[in-house]
Amino acid sequence: MLERAPSETPSDIDTKSRPVEFRGAGFTPSTGRASGWIALALVIALWQLAGSAGWVNPLFLPPPSAIAVATYKLAMSGSLWQHLGWSVMRIGTGWLLGTVAGVIVGFAIGLSTLARGVGITFISALFPIPKIALLPLLILWLGIGEEPKIATIALGVFFSTAISVYSGVDAVPRNLIRMAQSFNVPFHAIVRRVIWPGALPSILAGFRITASVALLLVVSAEMIGAQYGIGAFVLQAGNLMQTDQLLAGVVILSLFGLAVGKLINLLEARLLHWR
Amino acid sequence: MDLIADHISHRFDALDVLDDVSFTVRAGEVVAIVGPSGCGKSTLLSVLGGLLRPSGGAAELRGAPPKDSLNPLTFVFQDFALLPWCTVEENVAFPLEHTALSAAERRGIVDDALRRTGLFDFRGTYPKQLSGGMRQRVGIARALAVKPAILLMDEPLSALDSQTRELLMEDFVRLLADGAMGAVYVTHNLEEAVRLADRIVVLSRRPGRIRKVVPIAMTRSERGDRNVREKLLALQDELWSLIREEAIDAEREVQHA
Numbered sequence: 334m335l336e337r338a339p340s341e342t343p344s345d346i347d348t349k350s351r352p353v354e355f356r357g358a359g360f361t362p363s364t365g366r367a368s369g370w371i372a373l374a375l376v377i378a379l380w381q382l383a384g385s386a387g388w389v390n391p392l393f394l395p396p397p398s399a400i401a402v403a404t405y406k407l408a409m410s411g412s413l414w415q416h417l418g419w420s421v422m423r424i425g426t427g428w429l430l431g432t433v434a435g436v437i438v439g440f441a442i443g444l445s446t447l448a449r450g451v452g453i454t455f456i457s458a459l460f461p462i463p464k465i466a467l468l469p470l471l472i473l474w475l476g477i478g479e480e481p482k483i484a485t486i487a488l489g490v491f492f493s494t495a496i497s498v499y500s501g502v503d504a505v506p507r508n509l510i511r512m513a514q515s516f517n518v519p520f521h522a523i524v525r526r527v528i529w530p531g532a533l534p535s536i537l538a539g540f541r542i543t544a545s546v547a548l549l550l551v552v553s554a555e556m557i558g559a560q561y562g563i564g565a566f567v568l569q570a571g572n573l574m575q576t577d578q579l580l581a582g583v584v585i586l587s588l589f590g591l592a593v594g595k596l597i598n599l600l601e602a603r604l605l606h607w608r
Numbered sequence: 609m610d611l612i613a614d615h616i617s618h619r620f621d622a623l624d625v626l627d628d629v630s631f632t633v634r635a636g637e638v639v640a641i642v643g644p645s646g647c648g649k650s651t652l653l654s655v656l657g658g659l660l661r662p663s664g665g666a667a668e669l670r671g672a673p674p675k676d677s678l679n680p681l682t683f684v685f686q687d688f689a690l691l692p693w694c695t696v697e698e699n700v701a702f703p704l705e706h707t708a709l710s711a712a713e714r715r716g717i718v719d720d721a722l723r724r725t726g727l728f729d730f731r732g733t734y735p736k737q738l739s740g741g742m743r744q745r746v747g748i749a750r751a752l753a754v755k756p757a758i759l760l761m762d763e764p765l766s767a768l769d770s771q772t773r774e775l776l777m778e779d780f781v782r783l784l785a786d787g788a789m790g791a792v793y794v795t796h797n798l799e800e801a802v803r804l805a806d807r808i809v810v811l812s813r814r815p816g817r818i819r820k821v822v823p824i825a826m827t828r829s830e831r832g833d834r835n836v837r838e839k840l841l842a843l844q845d846e847l848w849s850l851i852r853e854e855a856i857d858a859e860r861e862v863q864h865a
Contacts, residue, residue, distance in 0.1 A: 511659055515658075516660060516703035608692075
């Protein structure tokens with residue numbers, strides 16, 4: 334206490350006990366799951382109310398109930414599964430190709446001086462290019478089939494994966510590598526038993542980013558040149574002013590993103606249980 | 609098996625760290641290396657253990673290692689260097705994985721090392737679940753598993769609280785009692801050096817040179833006796849008088865860096 338309360342005399346302060354003021358509150362936010370769900374329900378309810386009461390034109394913002402009906406009809410007609418199937422195929426193939434290449438190149442950069450010198454130069458130069466801008470060039474190179482769309486996704490995934498992998502390799506504590514070397518553990522065993530698990534948190538964090546990149550790119554690529562796929566469906570619905578179907582497509586994309594996020598959560602819980 | 613530091617010098621870019629350091633660690637002998645901060649103690653240990661190529665001189669071995677030794681020069685690290693994704697048992701077994709031993713032989717060795725260090729009941733736990741002292745015990749068990757001829761210990765107790773240090777020091781005294789294993793023990797703690805070493809190599813401030821080699825003419829078991837406490841304290845004082853001025857300079861240098 335720097336100042337004394339005027340009513341208290343020095344002798345009172347010396348003799349009367351008083352509780353120490355608590356000053357440690359705050360700065361420790363916890364994740365309240367219930368509050369999130371309640372907030373979401375409130376927003377949806379407000380949105381529905383705005384649509385039902387005619388506060389907003391349903392052509393520009395259809396109410397959640399209309400979106401739910403549109404989604405149900407799409408699912409029943411089979412159209413949803415057709416579009417979703419194409420998108421999942423493109424994302425899956427592109428993501429897998431980009432991830433495999435990114436992991437290999439990322440490890441090479443993390444472990445080899447030559448690969449680091451060459452690889453980081455190329456990645457620094459090419460990473461900032463919006464990959465969707467390369468789609469017309471890839472169509473010229475690969476034709477108008479699935480290949481350019483898959484290649485666009487793979488390229489987008491590749492760079493982020495390579496960066497997260499070599500960052501992960503760089504972040505493996507050097508003392509663990511020196512420990513393994515001090516026991517004459519062979520190079521391949523150090524990579525497999527020390528560097529791979531040590532880099533895994535960064536690699537899985539990279540997966541989370543590349544899943545979003547792949548989703549973004551598949552929608553963009555499908556909007557530019559596809560007949561089927563959620564991106565193509567959303568574009569067609571927009572052109573026909575079918576905003577309930579357009580938003581149904583957006584909701585499906587959101588649910589797909591959430592599902593992928595959950596999958597990565599499960600993977601982290603399984604592979605990083607030691608953290 | 610003897611470990612020889614043969615005119616070892618080392619520099620990191622323009623910084624001279626070690627200058628012409630020579631001494632021999634004889635079989636079963638415990639040599640402590642002390643000196644002011646930044647005198648190159650840990651660098652010297654890395655050179656001796658083959659983890660750092662010196663700029664000049666060499667680390668050499670003389671004589672055959674014990675026939676069942678899987679890694680004659682074995683480190684015990686200051687920060688334990690345990691694999692956080694492996695259990696205690698897996699950490700101890702890690703250096704044996706690439707050897708020609710059968711699974712049953714490996715299991716026997718690991719169980720023995722865990723029992724010797726009092727870790728058998730903790731074999732399924734992960735490092736993050738253990739206290740600092742227990743983690744260092746895992747590091748010691750891992751070192752024992754490969755049956756070293758010489759332990760290279762880089763300030764193994766400095767990250768621990770004083771009570772745990774005392775307990776682990778008792779473990780070291782017990783493990784080194786029969787003379788089957790030698791050790792190079794790098795420390796800034798003079799009490800630990802006096803307690804454990806047969807000889808103490810005192811390094812000067814950077815670049816580290818040997819200022820003096822102080823032999824301790826009593827067995828480790830004798831050092832536990834209350835009657836020799838005075839002698840040990842006198843030795844500590846002697847060591848401190850060798851280091852004190854340079855330790856002050858080293859501290860000022862670090863503060864101004």
